Amino acid sequence: MFKKVLIANRGEIAVRVNRAAHELGIATVAIFSEPDRASLHVRNADESFCVGPGAAARSYLNIPNIISAALISGADAVHPGYGFLAENARFAEICADHGLCFVGPAPETIAQMGDKATAKAIMRDAKVPTTPGSDILASVSDAFVAARAVGYPVMLKATAGGGGKGMRAVNVPDDLESAFMVAQAEAEANFKDGRLYLEKLLEQPRHIEVQVLGDTFGNVVHVGERDCSVQKPSHQKLVEEAPAPVLGDALRTKLHRIAVAAARAVGYRSAGTLEFLVSGDDAFFMEMNTRIQVEHSVTEMVYGVDLVREQLRIAAGEKLELAQRDLVARGHAIECRINAEGADFTPAAGTLGDVALPGGFGVRVDSHAYAGLVVSPFYDALLAKIIAHGRTRDEAIERMSAALADTHLGGVKTTVATCAAVMRDERFRAGGVAIDFLPALGTAAAASA
Amino acid sequence: MDWDETLARVRSAAELCAQGNLACVRIEDGSFAVTLRRTVREARPAAVAQPTSTDGIRQNGAVDHPEMARSLLRAEFVGIVHFARPAVVPGTVLSEDRELAYVESLGIRNPIHSGGPGRVAEVFVAEGQPVDFGQTLFSIENA
Numbered sequence: 106m107f108k109k110v111l112i113a114n115r116g117e118i119a120v121r122v123n124r125a126a127h128e129l130g131i132a133t134v135a136i137f138s139e140p141d142r143a144s145l146h147v148r149n150a151d152e153s154f155c156v157g158p159g160a161a162a163r164s165y166l167n168i169p170n171i172i173s174a175a176l177i178s179g180a181d182a183v184h185p186g187y188g189f190l191a192e193n194a195r196f197a198e199i200c201a202d203h204g205l206c207f208v209g210p211a212p213e214t215i216a217q218m219g220d221k222a223t224a225k226a227i228m229r230d231a232k233v234p235t236t237p238g239s240d241i242l243a244s245v246s247d248a249f250v251a252a253r254a255v256g257y258p259v260m261l262k263a264t265a266g267g268g269g270k271g272m273r274a275v276n277v278p279d280d281l282e283s284a285f286m287v288a289q290a291e292a293e294a295n296f297k298d299g300r301l302y303l304e305k306l307l308e309q310p311r312h313i314e315v316q317v318l319g320d321t322f323g324n325v326v327h328v329g330e331r332d333c334s335v336q337k338p339s340h341q342k343l344v345e346e347a348p349a350p351v352l353g354d355a356l357r358t359k360l361h362r363i364a365v366a367a368a369r370a371v372g373y374r375s376a377g378t379l380e381f382l383v384s385g386d387d388a389f390f391m392e393m394n395t396r397i398q399v400e401h402s403v404t405e406m407v408y409g410v411d412l413v414r415e416q417l418r419i420a421a422g423e424k425l426e427l428a429q430r431d432l433v434a435r436g437h438a439i440e441c442r443i444n445a446e447g448a449d450f451t452p453a454a455g456t457l458g459d460v461a462l463p464g465g466f467g468v469r470v471d472s473h474a475y476a477g478l479v480v481s482p483f484y485d486a487l488l489a490k491i492i493a494h495g496r497t498r499d500e501a502i503e504r505m506s507a508a509l510a511d512t513h514l515g516g517v518k519t520t521v522a523t524c525a526a527v528m529r530d531e532r533f534r535a536g537g538v539a540i541d542f543l544p545a546l547g548t549a550a551a552a553s554a
Numbered sequence: 555m556d557w558d559e560t561l562a563r564v565r566s567a568a569e570l571c572a573q574g575n576l577a578c579v580r581i582e583d584g585s586f587a588v589t590l591r592r593t594v595r596e597a598r599p600a601a602v603a604q605p606t607s608t609d610g611i612r613q614n615g616a617v618d619h620p621e622m623a624r625s626l627l628r629a630e631f632v633g634i635v636h637f638a639r640p641a642v643v644p645g646t647v648l649s650e651d652r653e654l655a656y657v658e659s660l661g662i663r664n665p666i667h668s669g670g671p672g673r674v675a676e677v678f679v680a681e682g683q684p685v686d687f688g689q690t691l692f693s694i695e696n697a
Binding site: 155158164170 | 659
């Protein structure tokens with residue numbers, strides 16, 4: 106096992122990784138930016154290094170300073186958390202070049218899964234269902250042929266795309282030509298690459314993902330699925346749960362089987378997630394995240410497995426302790442992300458005054474919040490994750506509602522009221538909402554936050 | 555060139571610089587040009603108490619001797635500090651800009667320069683000590 110791990114992150118995930126490392130008897134090294142000097146992740150670690158000023162590009166993404174801190178402190182491993190450098194294949198390579206173990210999959214796997222087209226092609230070869238679509242479209246006439254083949258509605262997408270740029274939904278053939286021109290121009294302007302492809306536009310899909318764990322000996326298990334359909338208009342998740350409600354056993358089993366096969370196909374090592382869009386009885390591979398995810402905690406509550414601990418064990422070359430038959434879901438868990446955000450999910454800044462976080466039976470809170478924390482505009486708005494576990498989904502919802510009522514974060518606007526509105530909503534309580542649920546819920550709940 | 559006149563102009567430029575709280579003043583006249591830079595000290599929060607010795611420096615970073623500008627030299631890189639030879643000590647007079655130390659980071663030497671002539675007021679680090687970003691290494695009284 107490692108002797109010392111550098112945690113290349115901040116916020117709740119750095120606190121979370123620090124805890125798992127300490128439980129395994131591993132000493133920890135925190136890195137921080139100047140405004141984060143008094144942060145909880147710095148206080149909890151055994152050692153710490155300031156790696157740059159507030160801007161993430163010069164601190165949490167400052168690879169030379171991070172590697173230097175790891176070498177000076179004598180760390181033998183680097184845990185990247187999520188975000189920042191977690192899916193940067195080059196960083197993983199640089200760690201290896203300096204004799205540091207990167208806690209994650211092989212750099213090649215990160216690179217393959219990070220490229221949309223490559224990931225999709227690999228999954229297609231592994232017989233994983235992908236959204237029906239085309240290759241790169243050479244012209245508008247190609248687009249007409251491809252759209253007819255997959256059936257309308259379709260989504261035109263930029264191959265270099267991201268952030269919704271160069272994307273256009275097309276419902277009828279008459280709109281295809283103009284949408285193609287607009288998407289192409291937008292892609293050219295934003296990415297200097299106007300190449301487009303198209304995919305079938307799924308109607309009212311749900312976002313369901315499967316957690317996998319793979320070790321260096323080729324053992325792969327799934328740790329069930331999560332439903333993350335309650336998403337902000339920006340497609341960022343707000344509420345997640347495990348297991349996914351209102352999902353037939355046949356489809357659930359199929360998702361698990363596909364995920365394990367896909368992880369095997371890429372020789373996956375560490376914790377990873379395969380994301381699917383589910384429409385009716387069909388599931389289509391969307392992407393694979395080669396890191397721990399924010400919402401991993403709902404899986405932990407239901408399966409009783411510490412996924413970060415498993416990441417560290419696997420990276421240290423240990424075998425998976427858990428066979429598939431040992432992994433049994435018990436009860437239901439829901440997570441609400443408490444973000445420093447105002448109405449319409451616009452980022453809020455300020456200093457936390459009153460901080461009272463819930464606790465008690467079946468309630469888990471992962472957070473770096475404390476009174477006096479300056480919520481900075483530099484970073485992600487996540488302040489706390491509240492996770493409620495119950496014997497049934499209804500019990501978990503009631504427990505979450507009560508926990509949210511016990512949550513007091515003064516000084517900044519938060520998503521507490523929005524999450525409470527989701528818990529009260531009849532459609533959410535019935536289960537199985539699609540990814541358009543939260544935007545449709547409107548800004549009324551957010552406005553009252 | 556009339557040196558008396560030139561010095562008078564430089565002196566009045568320096569006064570202008572100080573009175574107007576300006577960081578830099580440049581005067582040019584034909585082939586003659588001079589730039590005056592004043593060290594603008596930033597306040598450093600008490601929580602990050604560094605430098606450890608406060609001799610001559612109040613907690614807000616202001617200097618007790620207003621006639622002598624003092625600047626703090628900080629590390630930009632996480633690394634190991636090594637003194638340039640001969641190593642400076644408090645009181646060392648610097649007749650010109652010189653390298654006082656370097657921070658070795660991933661095998662690269664990142665030099666720390668005095669930034670001009672002056673006197674080393676304090677040395678906050680020891681040879682071979684690990685330093686992180688923003689850590690104060692020296693304070694210099696600028697000439």
